[in-house]
Amino acid sequence: MTAPAEQTTDGAQAPVSAPSIDPAATHLVAELKHTSPLVSCRCDPTGTFVFAGAQDNTVRRWRFADGEQTALAGHNSWVRGLALHPAGQTLFTGGYDGRVIWWEAAAESPVPVRVIEAHAGWVRGIAVSPDGQTLATGGNDHRVRLWSATDGAPLSEFSGHASHVYAVAFHPTGAHLVSVDLKGVVKHWDLSTGAEARQLDASVLYKYDEGFRADIGGAESIAFSPDGGWLACGGTTNVTNAFAGVGNPVVALFDWQTGERRQVHGAKEAYNGVVRGLVFHAQGFLIGASGGGAGGYLLFWKPEEPTEFFQLKLANTARDVDLHPDGVRLAVPQFDGVLRVYSMTPV
Amino acid sequence: MKCTYACGSREHLLARRTFLGHVAAGMGAAAGFGSFARRAVAAQLQQAQKRIIVIYLAGGVSQLESWDPKPGTDTGGPFRAIPTSVPGVNISELLPHTAGQMHRLALVRGINTNENDHGKGSYIMHTGRREDPAITYPHLGSLAAKYLAPEDGALPGYIHITPGGSGLGQQDAAFLGPKYGSVVLGNGQPPQNSVRPEQLSDTDDKLRNELRRRLNDRFVRRRRTAETEAYSYSYEQAAQLMQRRDVFDVTKEPPAELERYGAHDFGRHCLLARRLLEQGVTFVKVSHSNYDTHNENFNFHLEQLGEFDRTFATLIDDLHQRGMLDSTLVVVMSEFGRTPQINHLYGRDHWGTAWSVAMAGCGLHVGSVVGKTNDNGTAVVDREVNGGHLFHTYLRALGLDPAMELSVGGRPIPMADPEAAAIEELLA
Numbered sequence: 001m002t003a004p005a006e007q008t009t010d011g012a013q014a015p016v017s018a019p020s021i022d023p024a025a026t027h028l029v030a031e032l033k034h035t036s037p038l039v040s041c042r043c044d045p046t047g048t049f050v051f052a053g054a055q056d057n058t059v060r061r062w063r064f065a066d067g068e069q070t071a072l073a074g075h076n077s078w079v080r081g082l083a084l085h086p087a088g089q090t091l092f093t094g095g096y097d098g099r100v101i102w103w104e105a106a107a108e109s110p111v112p113v114r115v116i117e118a119h120a121g122w123v124r125g126i127a128v129s130p131d132g133q134t135l136a137t138g139g140n141d142h143r144v145r146l147w148s149a150t151d152g153a154p155l156s157e158f159s160g161h162a163s164h165v166y167a168v169a170f171h172p173t174g175a176h177l178v179s180v181d182l183k184g185v186v187k188h189w190d191l192s193t194g195a196e197a198r199q200l201d202a203s204v205l206y207k208y209d210e211g212f213r214a215d216i217g218g219a220e221s222i223a224f225s226p227d228g229g230w231l232a233c234g235g236t237t238n239v240t241n242a243f244a245g246v247g248n249p250v251v252a253l254f255d256w257q258t259g260e261r262r263q264v265h266g267a268k269e270a271y272n273g274v275v276r277g278l279v280f281h282a283q284g285f286l287i288g289a290s291g292g293g294a295g296g297y298l299l300f301w302k303p304e305e306p307t308e309f310f311q312l313k314l315a316n317t318a319r320d321v322d323l324h325p326d327g328v329r330l331a332v333p334q335f336d337g338v339l340r341v342y343s344m345t346p347v
Numbered sequence: 348m349k350c351t352y353a354c355g356s357r358e359h360l361l362a363r364r365t366f367l368g369h370v371a372a373g374m375g376a377a378a379g380f381g382s383f384a385r386r387a388v389a390a391q392l393q394q395a396q397k398r399i400i401v402i403y404l405a406g407g408v409s410q411l412e413s414w415d416p417k418p419g420t421d422t423g424g425p426f427r428a429i430p431t432s433v434p435g436v437n438i439s440e441l442l443p444h445t446a447g448q449m450h451r452l453a454l455v456r457g458i459n460t461n462e463n464d465h466g467k468g469s470y471i472m473h474t475g476r477r478e479d480p481a482i483t484y485p486h487l488g489s490l491a492a493k494y495l496a497p498e499d500g501a502l503p504g505y506i507h508i509t510p511g512g513s514g515l516g517q518q519d520a521a522f523l524g525p526k527y528g529s530v531v532l533g534n535g536q537p538p539q540n541s542v543r544p545e546q547l548s549d550t551d552d553k554l555r556n557e558l559r560r561r562l563n564d565r566f567v568r569r570r571r572t573a574e575t576e577a578y579s580y581s582y583e584q585a586a587q588l589m590q591r592r593d594v595f596d597v598t599k600e601p602p603a604e605l606e607r608y609g610a611h612d613f614g615r616h617c618l619l620a621r622r623l624l625e626q627g628v629t630f631v632k633v634s635h636s637n638y639d640t641h642n643e644n645f646n647f648h649l650e651q652l653g654e655f656d657r658t659f660a661t662l663i664d665d666l667h668q669r670g671m672l673d674s675t676l677v678v679v680m681s682e683f684g685r686t687p688q689i690n691h692l693y694g695r696d697h698w699g700t701a702w703s704v705a706m707a708g709c710g711l712h713v714g715s716v717v718g719k720t721n722d723n724g725t726a727v728v729d730r731e732v733n734g735g736h737l738f739h740t741y742l743r744a745l746g747l748d749p750a751m752e753l754s755v756g757g758r759p760i761p762m763a764d765p766e767a768a769a770i771e772e773l774l775a
Contacts, residue, residue: 036421037689055689057419076418078425096425122425140649164649212406212637213510213612214647243406245642245692292692317691335691 019328021283021344023300024310029329030341032062032069038333040320041277042082044091044105047325050341051091051105052333053079059093059103061110062339064324074101074112081126083135085149092149094123094137102152114152119143125168125179125222136177138165144179144189158189160196163215167222167233171256180219180233182206186254200259202252205235209242216242221278221288221320224256230303231256234275234288237266249273249290253303267299268307275299277321277332285309289321289332296334298342315340397709397745398624398675399491401632402617402659404651406639407468409685409695411724412439412648414703415456420723422687425645433714441652444660450714451663451672453773456703457718457727460683460734463697465639468682473519475738476764482522482755487741488630489520489527490762494747496629501591503530506623507632508616510534522755529632535616537595594626595619607661614658621665624675638681641694663707676744677707680737687724701727704737709744710775717772735767743769 036056043050051072052060059072059079072093081094084105090113091105098121102114119139127136128149135147144158144165163182170177176197177189186200206217221234231254239247251265265286267273273292280286288299296314298321301307316334323330330342411417416428416439428437431449438446445452462468467478474484485493492504506529507516513533517525530538593599597619608614613635620631635655640647659679666672684702685695701720707713719729739749742763749763 037691055425056421076427097427212639212647214637214650216643216646218646243637243639243642243647243694245694 019326019345021281021328022346023285023287023344025346026298026300026310026312026330026342026344027347028315028340029343030064030067032060032067032339032341034060034069034337034339036337037335038319038337038339039078040080040082041322041331041333041339042084043322043324043331044084044088045086045325046088048088049105050322050324050331050339051082051084052320052331052339053082053093053095054337057095059091060339061105064329064341070109072103072110074103074115075099077122081123081137083126083128085128086130086132090149092126092128092135094118094126096122096124098123098139100126100135100137100147100152116147116152118145118147122164124164124166127168127170127177129170130172130174134170136168136170136179138168138179140164142181144168144177144187146177156194158187158194158196160187161185164218166218166220169222169224169231172224172226172228178222178231180205180222182215182218184217184219184233184235184252186219186231186233188259198259200231200254201261202233202254204237204250204252204261204264205233207237207239207242207247209239211241212243214242216247220274220276223278223280223286225280225284225286226282229256230254230280230286232265232278232280232286234278236274236292237264238270245274245293246272247274247292249275249288249292249297249299251275251278251286251288251301253286263301263303263306265299265301265306265308267297267311271297273297276319279321279323279330281323282327287321287323287330289314289318291317291319291335296332298330298332312342396674397495398628398671399487399495399630399741399745400620400624400662400675400677401487401630402655402677402679403632403634404638404655404679404681405634406465406637407681407683407685407697408638408652409640409644409648410456410701410703410720411685411687411695412441412645413652414438414454414705415720415724416440417687417720417722417724422689422723422725424689426648436714436716439652441648442656444657445655445663448660448663451667452705452707453711453713454703454705454716455718455732455737455770455773456716456720457730457732458684458699458702458704458734458737459727459731460699460702462699463683465682465697468697468699471734472680472682472737475735475741475767477734482760483518484760485521485523485527486519486529487738488529488632489523490742490747491630491745492520492527493523495745497627500627500629502594502623502626502628504628505529505630505632506628507531507634508535508619509634510612510616510636513538522753522760532595532619534612535595535597535619537592591626594623597622609654609658609661611654613654617658617662621662624666624671625669638685640685641690641696642692644685644689644695645693666708672708673710674708676709676711676741678741679705701725706740706744706773711744711773712775715772717770730770730772732770733767735764736770739763739767739769740773743774 036054040053061070075095077096091103100118103110121140125138135149142161146155161181184202184206188197190197219233236247237250253263271294273290275288277289296318298312299308300310316336417423431446433449473486488505496504517528520527608618683699686698752759
């Protein structure tokens with residue numbers, strides 16, 4: 001496989017050279033270490049930095065070139081939501097403190113540029129529109145909100161979810177937004193009308209555990225394919241013991257055009273875990289990072305096949321994944337506080 | 348433990364207020380107890396109207412997500428602490444309504460039961476003692492049913508409202524005898540089979556009960572055991588229950604009350620508990636499931652404590668508004684807390700080393716916090732207590748003497764573990 005121009009999860013086009021891509025050759029190339037477990041990550045569209053949220057309430061920034069680490073302090077809770085402006089100059093962070101913070105991504109010592117109280121309760125999902133004008137957030141208050149990415153002004157609010165909103169994503173055309181909640185309800189919002197256009201069913205990601213009397217699931221990860229043809233929502237399924245984490249990693253894959261669920265991706269060998277990060281590669285395959293009782297894995301799926309064509313066992317439990325704009329490297333934040341960088345090229 | 352009355356003890360004859368009354372009157376009725384009963388004092392008679400409600404957060408609620416938050420530390424997790432109605436006392440942001448009732452609560456933050464097993468931890472918290480292969484101790488509810496509930500009460504002295512499953516929890520009573528066990532209301536439903544079959548007339552029902560009593564009396568004259576007594580008692584109580592079945596029907600409460608308590612099982616169960624306490628039930632335990640969050644501790648505490656918070660705050664406020672809090676002991680407990688360390692599943696595991704309990708009512712020194720854990724909650728650093736201390740405190744708050752001796756096969760057994768003592772700072 002070769003890598004043409006890549007589109008990052010933030011929608012930016014990044015020209016890349018054409019190294020040979022071979023997912024089956026994926027191997028560790030760098031370890032960027034912190035002292036607290038990591039929970040999220042995103043690469044900046046210029047390919048200079050990777051950002052990761054940590055359980056010590058900071059966001060860590062590492063420079064790929066030399067591993068220099070910088071702390072971004074501003075939240076009073078964990079940061080699970082990270083998004084970068086397509087041009088790379090601004091980092092947006094959404095925290096479990098309900099805040100969204102703007103940062104100058106490349107500043108020597110970034111400080112909060114703007115802080116908004118975005119949601120009552122956790123901000124779980126955050127995304128920037130492909131044109132960089134709009135920021136979308138979803139939170140535990142069951143709301144989806146749009147903000148001006150430029151000045152933080154509130155633009156609109158979408159209500160209708162009946163449970164925590166776990167993830168939001170812009171369609172690559174920028175005309176649509178999707179939000180997914182705890183119960184796997186996917187709402188498609190038409191941004192030209194501001195109305196709910198349709199609802200997709202990702203309830204495979206959800207279960208009410210009668211034994212423990214609790215809800216388990218939600219879209220822990222979300223990704224559109226670069227061409228906008230596919231929408232993938234990741235999480236856990238087949239839960240038999242919610243409180244022990246007994247459930248299998250899963251991705252619900254939708255045909256965006258028809259709204260049909262075309263695939264339920266799982267692992268060939270069903271192990272316990274949750275797909276906590278998802279990213280489409282421009283070559284058409286999907287990469288999921290799972291963490292759970294079985295440890296951490298990277299799983300590589302083709303849309304037409306239910307199980308992975310390759311899996312890589314990781315050193316530790318994975319909490320997210322992002323694709324470097326070079327289309328070759330994968331950044332995976334892990335429970336042991338290490339952000340591991342893997343290359344999909346032959347050694 | 349089988350409780351046979353062939354042992355010579357007359358304890359079975361002297362239950363509840365009868366027991367207390369005979370002791371206080373010094374009429375010799377307690378002769379079979381010898382020294383066991385002498386510690387009971389007349390003042391205990393005055394405590395007979397005391398009530399208890401235990402909210403049992405099954406599985407082990409996290410102290411860090413409830414009563415003893417440690418935000419900003421390596422163990423703190425994602426939730427913040429919020430101020431309460433007691434200046435200087437902060438609790439988790441998951442309990443905003445409860446925070447407004449903190450001036451009516453007391454916290455014990457220095458609990459070290461040193462037990463991480465569900466069953467063993469539960470036993471400690473219900474009996475105030477560690478398991479002992481030689482003897483099984485009665486639960487607090489059974490002691491309350493025996494020593495605080497009215498002898499002639501039409502309703503059970505010990506009711507346990509659970510999310511599911513109904514029946515009798517006779518094992519809770521241990522050597523007190525099965526009649527002091529719990530009546531379990533599965534999902535808050537009235538006791539099973541408490542409606543007389545339509546085809547059975549009132550006259551026929553009375554006749555069959557009369558026949559049962561005659562046969563039972565004849566049998567008891569020859570062979571009396573705790574089980575036969577419980578059998579007979581159960582029939583009598585069932586008859587009374589059938590007369591008062593409406594007490595268990597929480598839908599009799601106005602819709603606005605149901606709304607205040609929350610449109611979920613725990614809300615309905617706590618409203619039912621209030622209803623039962625108002626009707627004179629001595630001990631009600633409400634179990635809320637589940638907090639055994641080895642996986643996704645934070646998501647599950649969001650959900651479970653989201654139910655608990657408003658309901659519990661409403662209950663406390665109601666008990667206060669109705670003038671019941673002075674005579675009702677409220678305890679929020681689990682079998683243990685949860686580990687400060689957050690595992691790779693975003694979970695917390697079992698932790699009996701440094702955790703918390705909340706209490707209210709019965710003249711406790713409310714607004715107080717007893718005990719302290721270190722900065723990240725891994726150890727108790729001040730005023731460490733265990734389940735025995737808590738149990739002594741409950742009994743003292745209820746006006747019972749923890750040293751009162753009970754008879755088990757002629758062997759004197761103090762009501763509470765003599766190795767422990769009450770938390771005096773909590774007792775007014």
